[in-house]
Amino acid sequence: MIFKVVIVLVLFFIVASLFSALYFLAKDKDAGERTVKALTIRIGLSITLFLLLLIGYYFHWIPHTAA
Structure with missing residues (x-):
């Protein structure tokens, strides 16, 4: 939740x-x-946001979804 607020x-x-x-x-x-x-x-x-998204994906703070 806090990650979404930061984004x-x-x-x-x-x-x-x-x-x-x-x-x-x-x-x-x-x-x-x-x-x-x-x-x-x-x-x-913008670069900071992109890096935050990459870090969030790597540490599974952003859920991985299958298509």
Whole structure:
């Protein structure tokens, strides 16, 4: 159960970072340093989520289902 909550929280932060990057892209008129930083955070969170899913599958925190 706690694993599902962590996944949903990370997904929420990924979407929030994406929308903050969109906001910075629309409002900032300079080089866009904050946009790049927000997108970098989003990529880091996405990689973290992918690794969490791999670890959860390996340790059977995510149930294996047969097709």
